[in-house]
Amino acid sequence: MAKYIGGDLGGTNVRAGIVDTETGEVSNLISVPTIGREGHDAVLHRMADLFLNVIKTSGLQVTDIGGIGIGAPGKIDSEKGHTVFLPNLYGNWENVPVTEMIKDYTGLPTYLLNDVRAITFGEWKFGAGRGVRSMAVVAIGTGIGGGMVINNQLHLGLDGMAGELGHTMIDFNGPLCGCGNHGCLEAYASSPAIAAAGLKAVVQGWTTKIGELAGYDLNKITAKTVSTAASMGDQVAIEIYEQVGFYLGIAISNTILTIAPERIVIGGGGVQAGDILLNPIRRTIKERVRMVDVEKITIVPAELGDNGGVIGNALWAYQRNEL
Numbered sequence: 353m354a355k356y357i358g359g360d361l362g363g364t365n366v367r368a369g370i371v372d373t374e375t376g377e378v379s380n381l382i383s384v385p386t387i388g389r390e391g392h393d394a395v396l397h398r399m400a401d402l403f404l405n406v407i408k409t410s411g412l413q414v415t416d417i418g419g420i421g422i423g424a425p426g427k428i429d430s431e432k433g434h435t436v437f438l439p440n441l442y443g444n445w446e447n448v449p450v451t452e453m454i455k456d457y458t459g460l461p462t463y464l465l466n467d468v469r470a471i472t473f474g475e476w477k478f479g480a481g482r483g484v485r486s487m488a489v490v491a492i493g494t495g496i497g498g499g500m501v502i503n504n505q506l507h508l509g510l511d512g513m514a515g516e517l518g519h520t521m522i523d524f525n526g527p528l529c530g531c532g533n534h535g536c537l538e539a540y541a542s543s544p545a546i547a548a549a550g551l552k553a554v555v556q557g558w559t560t561k562i563g564e565l566a567g568y569d570l571n572k573i574t575a576k577t578v579s580t581a582a583s584m585g586d587q588v589a590i591e592i593y594e595q596v597g598f599y600l601g602i603a604i605s606n607t608i609l610t611i612a613p614e615r616i617v618i619g620g621g622g623v624q625a626g627d628i629l630l631n632p633i634r635r636t637i638k639e640r641v642r643m644v645d646v647e648k649i650t651i652v653p654a655e656l657g658d659n660g661g662v663i664g665n666a667l668w669a670y671q672r673n674e675l
């Protein structure tokens with residue numbers, strides 16, 4: 353049994369906890385605000401203090417901990433342990449030597465992964481992907497992230513960037529995406545895209561509960577508002593999820609045809625819509641994938657929730673360090 357720290361660097365909060373690598377159990381989970389506007393040096397010091405604080409509150413010594421795994425949103429270089437481009441984090445994160453700085457400060461070996469690659473690893477080891485040889489994860493949030501396990505290995509690819517399902521294209525001439533390309537899945541099916549579709553329906557005066565649920569304040573319409581309306585049977589909201597599920601289903605069909613996984617795990621805040629989102633994904637895959645036996649593939653929600661990243665990062669650090 354080994355104890356590792358799993359950390360999650362997010363746009364709003366940094367979270368960390370101690371993970372038992374044998375059971376996946378998380379303890380002493382603590383969250384502090386990121387405050388990205390103070391710059392990356394301040395954020396990294398706050399993170400290092402958080403890690404030491406997690407160890408202190410657990411009653412363990414630094415020497416009882418095997419190492420630290422950190423997940424970051426965006427483009428990172430897992431080999432070097434540098435961030436490359438973090439579009440959802442305030443400030444300039446170009447080539448910041450995250451693992452080096454955290455290691456110097458805490459004395460513990462430190463590893464860096466893209467946040468959704470970490471969720472993928474966690475879900476595969478202890479969540480919705482247990483027991484399969486190959487799987488893909490799609491996480492729907494502010495953006496759309498992804499990750500893949502192929503033949504019992506977290507597949508990282510060049511610089512750790514394999515699995516960017518949110519930036520696979522579903523329309524070559526589609527709208528501009530945050531990455532600079534046009535027609536990426538993320539522009540059609542992320543939480544902001546779902547919220548925007550809900551907003552549009554209200555502004556166009558369609559008969560829908562979305563406006564009422566947001567107290568007729570257009571600024572308050574979120575993906576959660578649309579999913580709540582859909583769960584109440586609101587036809588406009590259900591239609592939005594049918595469309596979003598279709599787009600996701602197309603991108604996932606292409607992934608299935610590329611790696612032929614046994615399981616697809618849908619995570620992130622977007623999965624709160626449940627079968628209202630999963631059913632159109634399943635239907636689209638059945639209609640569009642002919643060359644792989646989709647009857648053998650299960651499409652399921654993630655099981656580890658917010659802890660998926662913490663668990664996956666800790667396990668990744670353990671694997672890199674000891675195995």
Ligand SMILES: [Zn+2]
Pocket residue numbers: 518519529530531532533536538
């Ligand atoms: Zn993109």
